[in-house]
Amino acid sequence: MLELLSEPSEGSFWLNYATFAFAFVAETISLIRAVRQTRKAAEEKGQSFADYVRTSTEPTSKMVLGEDTAAVVGVVIAASGVALHQLTGNVAFDAAAAILVGLLLMSTPIALGRSFRGLLIGEGARPEIRERIRSVIAEQREVEDVVDLRTMYVGPNALLVAVRLDVADDVDSDSVEQLAEQIDRTLRDEVDDVADVFIGPTPRRSR
Numbered sequence: 001m002l003e004l005l006s007e008p009s010e011g012s013f014w015l016n017y018a019t020f021a022f023a024f025v026a027e028t029i030s031l032i033r034a035v036r037q038t039r040k041a042a043e044e045k046g047q048s049f050a051d052y053v054r055t056s057t058e059p060t061s062k063m064v065l066g067e068d069t070a071a072v073v074g075v076v077i078a079a080s081g082v083a084l085h086q087l088t089g090n091v092a093f094d095a096a097a098a099i100l101v102g103l104l105l106m107s108t109p110i111a112l113g114r115s116f117r118g119l120l121i122g123e124g125a126r127p128e129i130r131e132r133i134r135s136v137i138a139e140q141r142e143v144e145d146v147v148d149l150r151t152m153y154v155g156p157n158a159l160l161v162a163v164r165l166d167v168a169d170d171v172d173s174d175s176v177e178q179l180a181e182q183i184d185r186t187l188r189d190e191v192d193d194v195a196d197v198f199i200g201p202t203p204r205r206s207r
Contacts, residue, residue, distance in 0.1 A: 013086045020079040027075060031068035038065050045192060055126060057193070058156045059116050070108040074101045125151040125159055125193075132191055133161060140186075142171045142179050147202045158195040161187060164202040176201050 035049075038061050042052035056062060081097020084090070125133070134146050145166040152160050163183075167176060184197040 013082060016082050017079070020075055020082070024072065024075045024079075027068055027071040031065075031072055034061065034065045034068050037061055057123075057153055060156075062115060063112055066108055066112050070104055074104050077101050077104070123153050125153070129159075129191065129193075133163075133187060133194075136186055136190055137163060137165070137183055140179060140183060142168050142175065144168055153193075154195070157193045159191075159193040160196045160198075161194055162198040162200075164200045167201050 038053065039049050041056070041058070041061060042049050045052060045056075047055070053062060053065065077097050077100050081094045081100075084093035084097075124130070130149065130151060133151070134149055137143055137146050137149075143165050147164040147166050149164075150162040154160050167179065171179065180199040183199060187194045187197055
């Protein structure tokens with residue numbers, strides 16, 4: 001902005017290019033590493049790269065990936081502005097590039113903050129995960145109905161599950177305890193991110 005309001009000053013274009021080249025190489029290397037780590041994490045979850053970035057509750061990888069992407073794009077924008085300034089002699093290109101980089105740096109943390117907002121306010125599991133949890137519980141022979149199911153992320157990859165069940169009439173108290181242990185163990189084994197499970201048998205008449 002100051003470049004637009006003041007007398008243009010000529011600096012060393014080649015010094016700028018050398019700085020941009022160094023920054024581009026360093027940030028690109030960091031971005032490649034972040035992409036590889038994120039792709040590996042996505043494969044472990046059985047998700048595509050795009051789906052993992054969109055739905056993951058792991059903040060570290062998404063922050064590094066977002067910041068490195070913004071840095072590489074910012075370097076390209078800044079270098080383009082300087083190049084257009086040199087070719088045309090119009091300082092407006094350089095100033096406009098600087099403004100765009102500033103907007104990019106402001107928008108990146110805002111986008112990341114929105115992505116992690118659910119972890120701060122108690123985001124629930126996605127619908128497909130909820131259905132998977134409900135299906136696993138309903139498969140138990142002693143369970144007649146899943147009366148209520150609540151989920152909430154209490155941390156990265158840490159999902160709390162609270163469920164109320166209508167159990168069969170012939171299930172005694174000892175069997176209920178064994179059923180709770182079985183459901184807890186099965187959910188942890190078959191559903192990603194399940195960390196804590198709270199189970200409450202509820203008579204059908206109380207619904």
